[in-house]
Amino acid sequence: MKETIHASQQDYLKAILEADAEGRQVIPTLLAHWLKVSAPAVTMALKRLKRGGFVEVGADGIVRLTPAGREIAFHTALRHHLIERMLAEIFGMEWYEIHEEAERLEHAVSPAFEAKLREKLGESGACPHGNFVLPESPEERKNRGELPLSEAAVGCRYSVVSLQERDPNLLLFLHRSGIDPGLSLLVAAKNYDETVSIHINKGDLILGRPAAEAIWLKLENKNK
Ligand SMILES: [Zn+2]
Known part of the structure; x- marks a missing residue:
């Protein structure tokens, strides 16, 4: 996948995927709350994501991923998952320390490194928090x-x-x-x-x- 999108945009797409999987109505205030950013920052980011063809914002104000947005969101989530497992399973980092570390590193993973991690860890296991790769619904x-x-x-x-x-x-x-x-x-x-x-x-x-x-x-x- 070509790197055509910023790290923060990947975070937005991943958050939308997660909120959607949980059955929530993805509205800008939810994203502002989850990503700890201001409402104007969300408006700006959504505008850019819309222009890039990654999200659609309905007349009802609900944000939805396009197939291209979903693809990037899923990949970001997969990298997050693989990095967490690498940190815990290979480097022995504690479960309560790895999420933030993975939040930073997930944006830096090249496709070649991602392939190596997949080969070594597989995609089907749970991360140290007990979670599988997104999206997983409460159902x-x-x-x-x-x-x-x-x-x-x-x-x-x-x-x-x-x-x-x-x-x-x-x-x-x-x-x-x-x-x-x-x-x-x-x-x-x-x-x-x-x-x-x-x-x-x-x-x-x-x-x-x-x-x-x-x-x-x-x-x-x-x-x-
Ligand atoms: Zn986790």
């Missing part, structure tokens, strides 16, 4: 028997299968709270203020909705 996850902590049942024991990774601050928060991929937790209560009380080996924790929606679980096998 696909639920079909695999996974659900977010916000929808988990009180009194049941689950293991953490994946963490939503787009916000590095959230990943650090989860890590510092003692929540790592593979952790076993018991849902103790769902509270009136939409927080969830859980019990983990380190003790009891109360998590707010943004964290509870970002933690994906699988029911533990009671016979184990």
Whole structure:
């Protein structure tokens, strides 16, 4: 693929792909929030992406990827995935450190290096946050028997299968709270203020909705 597009444009396209996969209406304010940029910056970027033929903005204000935009978004997501796995599996970097590093490096990967990474790591594995290459919808996850902590049942024991990774601050928060991929937790209560009380080996924790929606679980096998 020729390098005809800037790194920040790749970030926009990847964010649109991710939001779309999650079934969200992709509107400029969502992109501003996710990419931590101003509303005028999003307007400018969308104009350029539209001119380049990578997105379409409907009369309803919803941003959609064109086939060309989707292709670039998918490639950026694939490179992100491969870089994360390289950092973790080859260099032993911690799961809560690699997302930001991969955000920078994904734009620097040449097609030849990408081919090498694919050959070495494959495309089908999960990254250290437990995620597969985008786009993956919540429905696909639920079909695999996974659900977010916000929808988990009180009194049941689950293991953490994946963490939503787009916000590095959230990943650090989860890590510092003692929540790592593979952790076993018991849902103790769902509270009136939409927080969830859980019990983990380190003790009891109360998590707010943004964290509870970002933690994906699988029911533990009671016979184990
Ligand atoms: Zn990841």
